[in-house]
Amino acid sequence: MNNNGDEQITRRDFFSIVGWGGMAATLGGSAFSFYKFYFPNVLYESQKVFKIGKPSDYPMGLSEKWKKERQIWVVRNEGGLYAMISICRHLGCTPNWFDDKKKFLCPCHGSIYDIAGNVLGGPAPKLLWRAAIKIDPVDGQIIVDFNHRQDPDPISTENGLMVEEASREVEPFFLKV
Amino acid sequence: MSNLWKKISDGFTSSPVYKAIFRHGYDDTPRTRALTTFSNVLYHLHPVKTRRESIKIRYTWCMGGTSLLLFAILTVTGVLLMFYYVPDARRAYNDIKDIMTVVSFGPTFRNVHRLAAHGMVFTVWVHMTRVFLTGAYKPPREFNWIVGVLLLALTLLLSWTGYLLPWDQLALWAITVGTKMAAATPLFGVEGPFGAQLGMRPDNDVKFMLLGGTEVGQNALLRFYVLHCVVLPLLVVVFLAVHFWRVRKDGFSGPL
Numbered sequence: 001m002n003n004n005g006d007e008q009i010t011r012r013d014f015f016s017i018v019g020w021g022g023m024a025a026t027l028g029g030s031a032f033s034f035y036k037f038y039f040p041n042v043l044y045e046s047q048k049v050f051k052i053g054k055p056s057d058y059p060m061g062l063s064e065k066w067k068k069e070r071q072i073w074v075v076r077n078e079g080g081l082y083a084m085i086s087i088c089r090h091l092g093c094t095p096n097w098f099d100d101k102k103k104f105l106c107p108c109h110g111s112i113y114d115i116a117g118n119v120l121g122g123p124a125p126k127l128l129w130r131a132a133i134k135i136d137p138v139d140g141q142i143i144v145d146f147n148h149r150q151d152p153d154p155i156s157t158e159n160g161l162m163v164e165e166a167s168r169e170v171e172p173f174f175l176k177v
Numbered sequence: 178m179s180n181l182w183k184k185i186s187d188g189f190t191s192s193p194v195y196k197a198i199f200r201h202g203y204d205d206t207p208r209t210r211a212l213t214t215f216s217n218v219l220y221h222l223h224p225v226k227t228r229r230e231s232i233k234i235r236y237t238w239c240m241g242g243t244s245l246l247l248f249a250i251l252t253v254t255g256v257l258l259m260f261y262y263v264p265d266a267r268r269a270y271n272d273i274k275d276i277m278t279v280v281s282f283g284p285t286f287r288n289v290h291r292l293a294a295h296g297m298v299f300t301v302w303v304h305m306t307r308v309f310l311t312g313a314y315k316p317p318r319e320f321n322w323i324v325g326v327l328l329l330a331l332t333l334l335l336s337w338t339g340y341l342l343p344w345d346q347l348a349l350w351a352i353t354v355g356t357k358m359a360a361a362t363p364l365f366g367v368e369g370p371f372g373a374q375l376g377m378r379p380d381n382d383v384k385f386m387l388l389g390g391t392e393v394g395q396n397a398l399l400r401f402y403v404l405h406c407v408v409l410p411l412l413v414v415v416f417l418a419v420h421f422w423r424v425r426k427d428g429f430s431g432p433l
Binding site: 033034036037038039040041042 | 257260261275279280281282283285286
């Protein structure tokens, strides 16, 4: 650098820039390739969008038919059908349905849910997820999209964490069939 | 701009964290240069001072350093490949196929691993040739020559055990051939001298121990995987440390 205003890159500066620039490019490129490598493009997991049969297969109440294979319960009430995900909102264990108590109890840390997924007690901070469902127009079966989930903000009441059931019974998380 | 840079770098080098790691100043004195080496666990394997003549590239060919660099590259790319490869005879081949087709940068890392492996076998041989030609194996460096021979053997074993992992026809038959040679080991191999007389059978000799069976199967794949990814690299690291430390103790060879 000289002092009369026009900045001039010296030979030393030039090689310094090229050297450090090359190093930064190499490290940056490596970091980028490592980062991309960690995200697999093909998964060998079970399908996250799947069919569970026709609405007429599910009578009134709770069905545990798909719990083991697909981690969902299918529930029919007076209005229709919804698919609730069998993952406790505390730390991810699978709650058990007790038909005599009409409650879900989580075996890990004791969270308690009602059949709609409202939290009646225990450490769970939010309600059970419901998955998006729709009818396949070709064969009439229910299609569940496991990763598209309804997650409402609950209101704290004296009975636990609740939401208005009507606000949950909306498309695409509820089938009026 | 340069003021700002100076401010940042001064703030960084005067912080307690920096001073806890680098325990000396950076003034340009022989003392600082010695302390830089003494106070760093990796540098301290290296001699504090080296003669100008003995690090000329026309003398060293820089083949030992290149071998170390390739070993480092092989470690990094090898660990990455382990994230997608499972040594299960039913899926190993498909895992390699996946790495080569659907994993981002998978072909890059596998090819770099493979080329660096071939390169390391080459550079270790050339390094050994250079040491032989310059007479650097003579006393007082004869112990380090032996360590070097062990490192050569470990390099070849790493290359050979990695050969089986793709689990294709080339791998299977290469290891079939290679382990057949083990069966000809004197005393301990079923086909070796005195082997049969000492009670060696195809299901209890040294080849059986190496493969974990009488044929190249699941046990062999798992054994070669564990040797390739854990046992042999650990041995190489231990012997490399001894190798460099011996260079420090014995001094560089070369003209005075």
